[in-house]
Amino acid sequence: MIKKLKMILSNPFLIFRFIVCKIKSIYYSKYIDKGSNGKIIITNPYITIKINKSKGSKLIVNGDVVINSHIGGTNPIIITLGVNSTLKIDGDFIIGNGVRLAVSDNAFLYFGGKDIESGSGITADSVIMCYKSITIGKDFLCAWNVFITDSDWHTIDNKQHYANVAIGDHVWIANNSSVLKGSTISDNSIVASLSKISNKLYPPNSMLAGIPAKVIKSNISWSRDI
Template identity: 40%
Template sequence: MQLNHIYKYFKYIPSTIYVNLILKSPFFMTAPFFPIIITSRLKLFCASDVKIRTKNNGDYIRLGYGSGGIGSFEHTGINLEFYDAATLDLSGISIIGYGSSICIYENATLEIGNNTYIASNAVIKCKKKVKIGDECAVSWNVTILDSDFHPWSSEGVANVISEDVIINNRVWIGNNVIILKGVTIGNGSIVGAGSVVTKNVPDNCLVAGNPARIIKKGVAW
């Protein structure tokens, strides 16, 4: 690794310590010591009673990696928002790319599994629960929303505003995909670039389109 890259990572150590202290993250007795590792500029909002939970000692999420999508290393960052009683559950090691925005609203939970990466400029807005499993590959410019965020009705009947989004293990999500509330994506499935996912996706299926529909079954990657 070039010396200038080493310097760029080391200079974020104070940010890493500060963020974990503010979030009251658990402290590990082994490296990497904290569950949130900062390797990017970070804009943080933190309310009260925020919980960072790990399944195992040493589980962590790295915020900041990749090309950044737009601009250079120095001109991209991460937006991280924790509202009252927000929870981040980590079960392994995962990374989120530059330029991403993660919002966990009041009493909501975001779960991220092991060996999962989320590329640059992702948007995850979690009003109730978003779960992303193990070994998932989430490409750039992906948006995941578990809520409409505003009440609405149809023929006088109020609709549910927020529903869980569950992305199971080893799911590949292409760039510019939008995943909406109430969706479960099955193990081993692939979501084609530019898709809008409004309904559940079975295991080992390729879906694509707006709205996304099944293109092939029995896929593997």
């Protein structure tokens, strides 16, 4: 830590980056509701964050939410909370560039944060749209261009179509996958690239792949770090 601080102080550009990140971190942390014990940490001064909170909405953060840049990306991060909605992050969590989180009126979106892995979070350019309830457990690993939702977002035969989504602890969702309404992905599972999960309960320790996704391997284990 001391060595890193000395390196920053010896380089005017790094000093500028450090100051800007610190100021932005303090500013965006003010969006967190009182009673939380967390904060937002900006690591790239060029990433834009837009947090839109409606009346009665809550942003509860118990841990460090690190705003990260994936391979230099600077697409804006957008967090939109509807009336009386709640976004709760219960531990250290990483949100990458281009991530969009939308929580509708009276809805609840939950992330468990980091536990046994070196990190938990969403890499980049993924979208989570919550109509009623989406819960995601600890040690979540989400790649880029992932879409997660609990609703079709349109009426069919004059009826709304939605069902809660639950993703367990220690789940890895690979790039360009979709998790749709009614899905339950149990603990310690992997969703392979380009897969579609929809309206089904999947057992723990499973490798899921395909459209629609099926269990292609059981009793798996995985780790975030190589």
